[in-house]
Amino acid sequence: MSVDANYDEDDEKGDASLEGSARRFGDFDCPECSANNPYDDKFGDGDEIRCYYCGAEFLVKVTDAGRLKLRLM
C-alpha cells in the first residue's frame, strides 16, 4: 500500500489543456476516502487542501497539461 497518493483526475472533462499548470479547481475527490470535496475558494498548484471527511491534507500539483495531482502530506 503506497503512502504516496498521487492522483490523476482522468475523468475531468473538457478543456484541460487550455490553462495548463495555471488551472484552478473548485472541487476534488479525496484519494484516501473517495469523498467529493467542493471548495468555495478555488485551489491550484502549490495550494494545500484538506478533505472535510477524513481530514487528510494534500499538496496540490497541477501538471503542465492541467491535470490535478494530490500529494498526501
Ligand SMILES: [Zn+2]
Ligand atoms: Zn478523505
